[in-house]
Amino acid sequence: MDVAEKKRDKKERLLKAGAELFAQKGYHSATVEEITRRARVAKGTFYLYFKDKKELMNNILKWLSRRHEESAEKLNSIECPKERIREYIENEIRFYDENASFARLNINVVGMVDPSFPDWYMNIQKKHVSFIKSALEEGCRKGIFAVKDTYRAAVFLRGAVFMFQAYGVYNLDGEGPREKASFIIELFLQGAEKVKRTG
Amino acid sequence: MDVAEKKRDKKERLLKAGAELFAQKGYHSATVEEITRRARVAKGTFYLYFKDKKELMNNILKWLSRRHEESAEKLNSIECPKERIREYIENEIRFYDENASFARLNINVVGMVDPSFPDWYMNIQKKHVSFIKSALEEGCRKGIFAVKDTYRAAVFLRGAVFMFQAYGVYNLDGEGPREKASFIIELFLQGAEKVKRTG
Amino acid sequence: MDVAEKKRDKKERLLKAGAELFAQKGYHSATVEEITRRARVAKGTFYLYFKDKKELMNNILKWLSRRHEESAEKLNSIECPKERIREYIENEIRFYDENASFARLNINVVGMVDPSFPDWYMNIQKKHVSFIKSALEEGCRKGIFAVKDTYRAAVFLRGAVFMFQAYGVYNLDGEGPREKASFIIELFLQGAEKVKRTG
Amino acid sequence: MDVAEKKRDKKERLLKAGAELFAQKGYHSATVEEITRRARVAKGTFYLYFKDKKELMNNILKWLSRRHEESAEKLNSIECPKERIREYIENEIRFYDENASFARLNINVVGMVDPSFPDWYMNIQKKHVSFIKSALEEGCRKGIFAVKDTYRAAVFLRGAVFMFQAYGVYNLDGEGPREKASFIIELFLQGAEKVKRTG
DNA sequence: AATGAATGAGCCTTCATTCAT
DNA sequence: TATGAATGAAGGCTCATTCAT
Numbered sequence: 054m055d056v057a058e059k060k061r062d063k064k065e066r067l068l069k070a071g072a073e074l075f076a077q078k079g080y081h082s083a084t085v086e087e088i089t090r091r092a093r094v095a096k097g098t099f100y101l102y103f104k105d106k107k108e109l110m111n112n113i114l115k116w117l118s119r120r121h122e123e124s125a126e127k128l129n130s131i132e133c134p135k136e137r138i139r140e141y142i143e144n145e146i147r148f149y150d151e152n153a154s155f156a157r158l159n160i161n162v163v164g165m166v167d168p169s170f171p172d173w174y175m176n177i178q179k180k181h182v183s184f185i186k187s188a189l190e191e192g193c194r195k196g197i198f199a200v201k202d203t204y205r206a207a208v209f210l211r212g213a214v215f216m217f218q219a220y221g222v223y224n225l226d227g228e229g230p231r232e233k234a235s236f237i238i239e240l241f242l243q244g245a246e247k248v249k250r251t252g
Numbered sequence: 253m254d255v256a257e258k259k260r261d262k263k264e265r266l267l268k269a270g271a272e273l274f275a276q277k278g279y280h281s282a283t284v285e286e287i288t289r290r291a292r293v294a295k296g297t298f299y300l301y302f303k304d305k306k307e308l309m310n311n312i313l314k315w316l317s318r319r320h321e322e323s324a325e326k327l328n329s330i331e332c333p334k335e336r337i338r339e340y341i342e343n344e345i346r347f348y349d350e351n352a353s354f355a356r357l358n359i360n361v362v363g364m365v366d367p368s369f370p371d372w373y374m375n376i377q378k379k380h381v382s383f384i385k386s387a388l389e390e391g392c393r394k395g396i397f398a399v400k401d402t403y404r405a406a407v408f409l410r411g412a413v414f415m416f417q418a419y420g421v422y423n424l425d426g427e428g429p430r431e432k433a434s435f436i437i438e439l440f441l442q443g444a445e446k447v448k449r450t451g
Numbered sequence: 452m453d454v455a456e457k458k459r460d461k462k463e464r465l466l467k468a469g470a471e472l473f474a475q476k477g478y479h480s481a482t483v484e485e486i487t488r489r490a491r492v493a494k495g496t497f498y499l500y501f502k503d504k505k506e507l508m509n510n511i512l513k514w515l516s517r518r519h520e521e522s523a524e525k526l527n528s529i530e531c532p533k534e535r536i537r538e539y540i541e542n543e544i545r546f547y548d549e550n551a552s553f554a555r556l557n558i559n560v561v562g563m564v565d566p567s568f569p570d571w572y573m574n575i576q577k578k579h580v581s582f583i584k585s586a587l588e589e590g591c592r593k594g595i596f597a598v599k600d601t602y603r604a605a606v607f608l609r610g611a612v613f614m615f616q617a618y619g620v621y622n623l624d625g626e627g628p629r630e631k632a633s634f635i636i637e638l639f640l641q642g643a644e645k646v647k648r649t650g
Numbered sequence: 651m652d653v654a655e656k657k658r659d660k661k662e663r664l665l666k667a668g669a670e671l672f673a674q675k676g677y678h679s680a681t682v683e684e685i686t687r688r689a690r691v692a693k694g695t696f697y698l699y700f701k702d703k704k705e706l707m708n709n710i711l712k713w714l715s716r717r718h719e720e721s722a723e724k725l726n727s728i729e730c731p732k733e734r735i736r737e738y739i740e741n742e743i744r745f746y747d748e749n750a751s752f753a754r755l756n757i758n759v760v761g762m763v764d765p766s767f768p769d770w771y772m773n774i775q776k777k778h779v780s781f782i783k784s785a786l787e788e789g790c791r792k793g794i795f796a797v798k799d800t801y802r803a804a805v806f807l808r809g810a811v812f813m814f815q816a817y818g819v820y821n822l823d824g825e826g827p828r829e830k831a832s833f834i835i836e837l838f839l840q841g842a843e844k845v846k847r848t849g
Numbered sequence: 850a851a852t853g854a855a856t857g858a859g860c861c862t863t864c865a866t867t868c869a870t
Numbered sequence: 871t872a873t874g875a876a877t878g879a880a881g882g883c884t885c886a887t888t889c890a891t
Contacts, residue, residue: 079280293873594844618805
C-alpha cells in the first residue's frame with residue numbers, strides 16, 4: 054500500500070469513525086480524541102485531514118450522501134413510474150437498514166451546530182420530494198396515477214417512507230425492506246377507504 | 253403573588269427560555285448562562301429548580317408534551333373515527349405551526365445528549381401511531397376503512413403528517429392547517445391510483 | 452473587604468502576576484495556568500476578568516503606562532526647562548529601577564504577538580521625545596540651550612536615557628538614579644569635546 | 651554545485667528564512683513549517699541542520715552578528731578616535747537601515763524564549779560600549795576629548811545611536827545615515843548648552 | 850541526505866456546577 | 871430563597887519533533 058493509498062485509508066477511517074460516533078452520541082458529545090482513537094490514529098493526525106471538527110461533519114454528510122445517491126442511481130433507468138417509486142421506496146428502506154448510522158446522522162444533524170446543517174438536510178428532503186413528484190407526474194400523464202397536486206402527494210409519500218425508515222432505525226419493526234416497500238406503495242395507491250373498486 | 257406562585261413563575265420562565273434556546277441553537281450550544289439571562293434569573297437560581305441542565309431538557313420535553321396532549325384531548329370525544337383522524341391531523345399541523353420551537357426541539361432532540369432522549373422521542377411517535385391505529389381499527393369495524401395491517405397503516409399516516417409538519421416548520425409551505433389536513437386525509441383514504449370507484 | 456473590593460484585588464493580582472511573568476519569560480512562554488497560579492486564583496477565574504490572554508497583555512501595558520505617567524506628573528510644574536529635563540531623567544531611571552518588570556516588558560513587547568504592540572511601544576517613545584523636545588525648545592527661547600534641531604536632539608537624549616535604563620535593568624550598573632541623571636544631563640549639556648569654555 | 655555547497659546553500663536558506671520570519675512575527679509565531687516552506691525545504695530537513703528551533707535562533711543571531719561585525723572591521727584601522735566614532739555611528743545607522751530584519755530581531759529577541767537570549771543581546775551592547783569606550787579613552791589621551799567617566803559616556807553615546815537606529819527601523823525618520831551620524835557626533839561632542847567657546 | 854506524514858504534549862478557552870454571602 | 875463570583879474538568883487545536891520510506 055503506497056502513501057497515497059494509506060492516506061485515503063486513514064481519511065476513510067476517520068470519516069467512518071466520525072459517522073459512527075456522531076450518530077451514536079451526537080456532534081458535541083463525540084470528541085475528536087474519541088474519533089481518532091476509534092480510527093486508530095493520533096489526535097494531531099485528525100487535523101492533517103480536516104481543518105476542524107465541523108469540517109469532518111460536513112465531509113461525512115457529503116460522503117454519506119454520495120453513497121446514498123449512488124444507491125439510487127439505477128432508479129432512473131426504470132421505465133414504469135409506478136415501479137420506479139416502488140424501487141425507490143425499497144431502496145430507501147434498505148439503505149437505512151444497512152446504514153443505520155447515516156439515518157441517525159440525518160436525524161441528529163437537523164438544527165445542530167451550524168445553521169447550514171438543517172438547510173443541507175432539508176435540501177436532501179426536497180430532492181427526494183422532487184424525485185417522487187416527477188414520477189407521479191409521469192404516471193399521471195401515462196394514466197397510471199390520478200393525483201391533482203403532485204407536489205403535496207410527493208411530500209405525503211416521502212413522509213410515509215421516512216417514518217418507516219425511522220422505525221427501522223429504532224428497531225421498532227421487524228420486516229424486510231421489500232415487504233415494507235410493497236405495503237407502502239399499495240396503501241399509497243389504493244388508499245384506506247372501504248369502497249368497491251372496479252378496474 | 254405569593255411565594256409559591258413566584259416560584260412557579262420562575263420555573264416557567266426557565267422552561268420557556270430553555271425551550272426557545274434549545275430549539276434555536278440546540279442543546280449544547282445553549283448555555284445555562286444564556287438561559288438564565290433570558291429568564292431574568294441569576295445563574296445559581298437555575299440549580300434551585302433543576303438538578304442540572306439535562307433535567308431542564310427533560311422537564312421541557314414533558315412540559316411541551318403535556319401541552320401537546322392537552323391540545324389533543326378533545327379528539328377522543330369525536331365519535332366518527334374518520335373525522336377523529338381528520339381533526340387529529342389538523343390539530344397536529346396547527347400545533348406545530350403555532351409551536352415552531354416545539355417542532356424544532358422534537359427534531360433536534362433526537363439522538364442527542366443522552367440515550368434517553370431519542371427513546372422519549374420514539375415513545376411519542378409510538379403514542380401517535382397507536383392513537384391512529386385505534387381509530388383505524390374502529391373504522392374498520394364500523395365499515396369505514398379497509399386496511400389489513402392497521403399498525404403499518406398508522407405508521408404510514410403518521411409519517412405523512414410528520415413530513416407536512418416539518419415542511420411547515422422550515423417554511424417550505426404556505427397553506428393553512430385545515431387545507432393540509434384535508435389533503436392528507438383524502439389522499440390517505442382514496443389513494444393515488446387511477447381506477448374507477450363505485451360506492 | 453466587600454465583593455467589589457475583592458474583585459478589584461483579584462484583577463490587580465492577575466495584572467501583577469501577568470506583568471511579572473510576561474517580563475520574565477515573554478508573552479508566549481508564560482501560560483495562563485501559571486499566571487493564575489501565581490495570582491492564587493483558579494484558571495477559569497482569569498476569564499472573568501479578561502477576555503483572553505491578549506487582553507491581559509493590553510491591560511498590563513495600559514496599567515503600567517498609567518503608573519509611569521503618574522510618576523511623571525509633577526514634572527510639568529517645574530519652571531526651569533533644564534531642571535525639568537534633569538528631573539525627567541532621574542524619574543525615568545528611578546521608575547525603571549523600581550519597576551524592572553515594566554522595563555523588561557517594554558523591551559519584550561516590541562514586535563511581539565500582535566501588530567499593535569510595537570506601535571503602542573513606539574508611541575510611548577514618541578511621547579517621551581516630544582516631552583523632551585518641548586523642554587528643549589523652551590530652553591532655547593530662554594537662552595539656556597542652543598540646539599538647532601530640537602527634535603533630533605530629543606531623540607538623542609531619549610536614547611541615552613533609555614540605554615541607562617536598560618543597563619540598570621540588566622544589572623550592569625551599580626549607581627543611584629540621581630547620579631546617573633546628573634551624569635547624563637551634564638554630558639548632554641556640555642558635550643565631550645576638549646575645549647575651553649568661557650561663561 | 652557539489653554536495654557540500656548544496657548543504658551550505660540549504661542551511662543559508664534556512665537561516666535567511668528564519669531571520670526574516672522571526673523578525674517579522676517574533677520567535678513563537680513563526681513556525682518551523684513556515685520557515686521551511688519559505689526556504690523551499692522539507693520540514694524534516696530542518697532537523698538535519700539544526701537540533702531544534704532554538705538552535706536556529708542562536709545560529710541566526712551569530713550569523714547576523716558576524717555580518718554586523720564584518721561591517722565594522724574597517725573601523726579599527728581609522729587612526730583618529732573622533733573619526734573612528736563618527737564612522738562607527740554612520741556604519742551602525744547604515745547597517746540597521748539595510749538590515750531592518752536584523753534590527754527588529756535584535757529588539758524582539760530581548761528577553762524572549764530563553765534566558766540566554768537577552769544575555770546574548772546585552773553582550774552585544776557591552777561590546778559596542780566597550781568599543782566606544784576605548785575610542786574615548788584614546789581620544790582623552792590624545793587631548794581630543796574630555797570626559798571623566800569614559801564608560802558612562804560610552805553608554806550614553808551608544809544609547810543615542812540605538813534610538814536613532816530604532817527610529818529608522820520604525821520608519822519614523824527620513825534622513826540618510828551620514829546626516830544622522832554627523833548630527834549625533836556633533837551633539838555628543840559639543841553639548842547642548844548655550845555657552846561661548848574658545849578654541 | 851531528503852521528505853512529509855504522523856505523533857502527542859501542551860495550551861487556551863468554555864461552561865456546567867458549586868458555594869460563600 | 872437568591873445571587874453571581876469562583877472553580878476546574880474537559881475539549882479543540884497547534885506545532886515542535888520524530889520516523890518510516
